[in-house]
Amino acid sequence: MTQVSDAAGASGEKPTVLLIITQDTKAEEAKFVRGMLEAAGMQVAHLDPSVRRTLGGAEIAPEAVAQAAGTTIEAIRAIGHEGHIHHQMIAGSIAAAHAYSATHQINGILAVGGSMGSALAGAVMQSFPYGLPKLIVSTMASGFTAPYMGVKDIAMMNAVTDIAGVNSISRLVYRNAAMAMSGMAAADHAARAEPQAASCPLVLMTTLGTTEVGTRRVREALEADGCEVMVFHSSGAGGLTLDAIAGERDVALVLDLSVTEIIDNIFGGLADTGPDRGKAGMARGIPTIWAPGNADFIIGGPIASAKAQFPGRRYHEHNPQLTAVRTTVADLEKLNDRLALMCAEAKGPVSLLVPLLGFSNHDSPQGHLHDLSVPPPYAAHAKAVMPANVNFQTVDAHFNDVAFSDAIIAEARRMLGA
Secondary structure (H helix, E strand, O other): OOOOHHHOOOOOOOOEEEEEEOOHHHHHHHHHHHHHHOOOEEEEEOOOOOOOOOOOOOEHHHHHHHHHHHOHHHHHHOOOOOHHEEEHHHHHHHHHHHHHHOOOOOOEEEEEEHHHHHHHHHHHHHOOOOOEEEEEEEOOOOOOOOHHHHOOEEEEEOOOOOOOOOOOOOOHHHHEEEEEEHHHHHHHHHHHHOOOOOOHHHHHHOOHHHHHHHHHHHHHHHHHHOEEEEEEEOOOOOHHHHHHHHHHHOOEEEEOOHHHHHHHHOOOOOOOOOOOHHHHHHHHOOOEEEOOOOOOOEEOOHHHHHHHOOOOOOOEEOOOOOEEEEOOOHHHHHHHHHHHHHHHOOOOEEEEEEOOOOOOOOOOOEEEEEEEEHHHHHHHHHHOOOOOOOOEEOOOOOOOOHHHHHHHHHHHHHHHOO
8 A cells, every 4th residue: 555644634624735746856946835835724745756866855755655556666777767767656646636626625726837747647637537627837838738738627727948947037926826716725625515516417529619509409408408518529639538538537428519620630621530439328338329311521731732632522611720521321331340340339328310401510401512322322331230229210301400410419318208
């Protein structure tokens, strides 16, 4: 069992901030930030993932981090490869942070670091639930931040200067970060002390602007029924976020009504989110309704690059950066094959509803990619390949028509009432 100092005690009356800074290279910064947090009325639990040496004073010392990783700090130091060492300290930091959280209320996580420290802190923060305040002061905050944030609610603040001592600029940056975290942690602490309202059934739904007319009707109807509906833009991050929430929270229903990210994974479009998109909810047995919203196009880049990548197609220049590339029946048969394999592994009820008059605003009489010859053979193929556990329905309507929205609403109500 991981041993950590109990100097901070139980959560008590003060909000507690988990502070992640390596003291072996950033002792001055750690002391300064801790002082700022304590001056603001915070309890501080310092997780120190240092490798070079242990300075002492941290509630979760390097030895505890190594122990949480199933090894010793001496063994980690002997590895002699910073990448492999980093993997061990990330695993240990995550385990140690959660061990601490099991006995102490954590109201926020604040980290200060460069590329290595930010990666470690980001991994720890991503393992904690949505809503817990999370902030990284980082030299990486002015560049590519996706690896550090993942799909969690992590804020990043630009360190401006290198994290090498406390100077006239970094002093202000660290102060502002500590005060921002103190305010968020205090709010979190107060909110936890309040009586919790009864939760509504949580529904997660994907859409894009091209199907928003129909999905808005669905959302409004289910909200009127007393559900909480979270909507995600399926353009490369939204679907992954939906999957993360489906894997973490008590979700009553998933409405995966925009399949752009799956299409783009199959064909190399810009919204590709990998082969596991859409699996998380079904793996947990969450009732799921699928519909081929936006299946009429692949998301390509600028028109010239889209034509080069997908030659001989129909194209619609959505804006200078994005081009909608028309899909074919053969393309959509591959989508069906993917969905069939995914649905066969579902541990809960699954439905697939197919509109026979078009899949998005682009695929409509007012759009630029309309093709009525595609939905019927797509639907026939879907019916043939879907496993027996899938409730398959077709609707003689366009995706954005009231009739199709009503069909989704009826099926959602049926699943929610089951």
